[in-house]
Amino acid sequence: MEKMRALWLEDCRLRLRDSLPIPEAARGEALIQVLRAGICSTDLELTRGYYPYKGVLGHEFVGVVTTGPPDLEGQRVVGEINAVCGDCPACQHGRPTHCENRTVLGIVNRKGAFAEYLTLPAANLHIVPDNVTNDEAVFTEPLAAALEIQEQIEVTENDKVLVVGDGKLGQLIAQTLAPIAGELLVVGRHERKLERLAKLAIPTQRTLPRAGASSESGAELVVGGDSITSSVFESGGGFDIAVECTGNPSGFEMARRALRPRGTLVMKSTYAGALTLDASSVVVDEITLIGSRCGPFAPALRMLEGHEVGVDGMIDARFPLTDALAAFEQAQRPGTLKVVLDIG
């Protein structure tokens, strides 16, 4: 049996393994040679025990089909990460990403993309258009997650939208919402990341790191007490929609406070611990909170193909798979945008 190299997570510890068996494609599945893979905040959370996953990590990738249906063999593909049963109530009711029996690439019971090979159902794969580079294609999964917002709520030219967080996901969300929102503001604390958005003509506002706060997450935001931040809340009656993509309680609090009554808070990030909610204010102000996860790949690929969303300047570092541990160290440094693994 042929062997492959892969990055293995077990008991919150990462380990490079060089003789894992190459997975076999089950019926309906394809075997994919991974070309490039991206490290996501969820990967970092998994190394901190967010979910008790054991196996090959990684779910953002672009690769080439080596074994699969004839129309896919040899094609460059990206893949939706939820492998579903098709039979459970969620699948039957059009909510396949919530399949009760799902495996999730590199997250739940399915070996992931930080490896030389992976398998996924052929139905999950999307051929990457020729004019989309590997560096662009590796952003398909997070871009689809950004587009999930528009699947869940209507965003129109009448809406004033706040994006809290200037990180990897915030960058993509801002670019997907800028063309359709009436007003858009991104708040974050990283000058370099905000400058990237400013170059795309997206308004930004810098918040300051909280005095004495841990900077581990790289996304701590000041909720009040400084004039820069408070002006977010004085800009004319509040925001209709706030998208939280820091995964920090302080980012959540900022998003909450920025909303007008009956506004909508989209929760785009998972949180390491429990979140404390002022539930009475949610009731009194009739706020809607909506959790948002995986999104549609097809429109994400179309946006990349049409250069409607750019990823220039979003890759901060690249490492070979043999240096995956160093890649994770880099990815965890505050202020880092995307770190990719060049695999194939």
Next chain:
Amino acid sequence: MEKMRALWLEDCRLRLRDSLPIPEAARGEALIQVLRAGICSTDLELTRGYYPYKGVLGHEFVGVVTTGPPDLEGQRVVGEINAVCGDCPACQHGRPTHCENRTVLGIVNRKGAFAEYLTLPAANLHIVPDNVTNDEAVFTEPLAAALEIQEQIEVTENDKVLVVGDGKLGQLIAQTLAPIAGELLVVGRHERKLERLAKLAIPTQRTLPRAGASSESGAELVVGGDSITSSVFESGGGFDIAVECTGNPSGFEMARRALRPRGTLVMKSTYAGALTLDASSVVVDEITLIGSRCGPFAPALRMLEGHEVGVDGMIDARFPLTDALAAFEQAQRPGTLKVVLDIG
């Protein structure tokens, strides 16, 4: 100046006062002689410091207009509790109950209904149809709050709905949702209250009081660990909609756990303290949480007029205003439904 009797709240203490000045109707307002008023859970929360209100308590009432526009004078009326400015962004955008400058009857800067007289803007008043008794009319405000759910989300014959809580609000919510939901289940812990719903052909399920839990709120629910409760979560793939009307973290947790992915949790009760939320599960399951407060009076009155909602058996005790302190003691006893004050 004429004087009146009223129940006064100050520093979380209730006091009967017998020589408060009768309020004067400002321009556009009417003076109303209160006939009957209901004690609401929000009144109980206010006595516990939920919001720092000082003044006459009470916001559920039916009365007779003594001074006001000619078409209202002498009429029996109920009144919407938010007195609004009409000029702020919320008012201008069709969200008057969220007026930034609002006063709220017996809750925010406006003397309330546990008094012989109150004032409200004439525009807030609705004439009570002749066939609606005072005992029925006093439920207009909470019935409107129940109907607010349908203003915010669509409930259809395809929806399986769980109402958590068999109290005053849960009783009304269940009756408003029963005709439109595909399936409806009310969980609560009071045999007598559940029996009232069962007589209306509304399915119910009893939960047990949590061992050793405080029964102060009268609405503590068991979240797991007993077979009666857990069957709520085994009844076929989860609920599409859950309405939380206990105001207890355990009730919230039960509502949350009963939902299918992408389900909607309607938060109908305010909470004494902060609520701890498993935010990651809300994101992963793409749950919608929606706060819900005051609703429309006109359809509530129509439902009472058409006997679409009944309030038989919902008044547990009645007291004259002079015994208002005893009425509050009664209202705080676990298992009590509505306590009314007979005033005029």
